[in-house]
Amino acid sequence: xxxxxxxxxxxxxxxxxxxxxxxxxxxxxxxxxxxxxxxxxxxxxxxxxxxxxxxxxxxxxxxxxxxxxxxxxxxxxxxxxxxxxxxxxxxxxxxxxxxxxxxxxxxxx
Amino acid sequence: xxxxxxxxxxxxxxxxxxxxxxxxxxxxxxxxxxxxxxxxxxxxxxxxxxxxxxxxxxxxxxxxxxxxxxxxxxxxxxxxxxxxxxxxxxxxxxxxxxxxxxxxxxxxxxxxxxx
Numbered sequence: 001x002x003x004x005x006x007x008x009x010x011x012x013x014x015x016x017x018x019x020x021x022x023x024x025x026x027x028x029x030x031x032x033x034x035x036x037x038x039x040x041x042x043x044x045x046x047x048x049x050x051x052x053x054x055x056x057x058x059x060x061x062x063x064x065x066x067x068x069x070x071x072x073x074x075x076x077x078x079x080x081x082x083x084x085x086x087x088x089x090x091x092x093x094x095x096x097x098x099x100x101x102x103x104x105x106x107x108x109x
Numbered sequence: 110x111x112x113x114x115x116x117x118x119x120x121x122x123x124x125x126x127x128x129x130x131x132x133x134x135x136x137x138x139x140x141x142x143x144x145x146x147x148x149x150x151x152x153x154x155x156x157x158x159x160x161x162x163x164x165x166x167x168x169x170x171x172x173x174x175x176x177x178x179x180x181x182x183x184x185x186x187x188x189x190x191x192x193x194x195x196x197x198x199x200x201x202x203x204x205x206x207x208x209x210x211x212x213x214x215x216x217x218x219x220x221x222x223x224x
Contacts, residue, residue, distance in 0.1 A: 045215070098154065
């Protein structure tokens with residue numbers, strides 16, 4: 001199994017829709033997880049951290065399922081500005097972060 | 110808001126030439142990183158640097174690559190003899206705590222094109 005796997009998409013959704021992305025990881029010892037956002041040809045930026053079962057920040061909810069080794073990101077009431085690539089990021093022990101390939105989201109008016 | 114700055118934003122070079130990419134991390138950060146992203150592919154870890162030495166490096170970071178913190182502010186990545194496959198966006202990042210705590214602050218990247 002690859003270290004971090006994501007559905008590449010693209011997910012094309014209308015404004016106002018709810019969309020969810022999943023990410024699976026291989027290292028069962030990982031304790032913390034992150035979602036980064038990357039706009040086209042820009043740098044990644046931290047969106048959310050997930051240290052326990054989940055985290056919520058406004059329209060964004062991240063959930064962790066340790067037994068199945070996946071994390072999810074839910075975006076409610078999608079905005080045009082949410083269009084980006086969402087990167088699932090997992091540290092592997094003491095090594096720095098391993099990035100997934102990302103899931104591309106396009107929110108359409 | 111403090112930010113990581115990188116120069117140049119874009120460099121075009123001939124195969125076999127040496128390239129130096131420069132970064133100024135956020136001033137109170139202690140950990141520094143280089144990542145690269147080949148067009149259309151994922152962000153890949155190259156090297157991390159802490160306390161004036163390399164703390165981790167990936168298989169990509171071979172003898173052609175080196176990093177240096179020549180003074181109190183700059184953090185550089187040198188590629189000694191560039192290959193076509195080195196063409197990528199190179200991101201510098203810094204963090205206050207170690208990278209596995211998650212919050213890395215990335216610069217806008219330096220796009221390297223090797224001809």
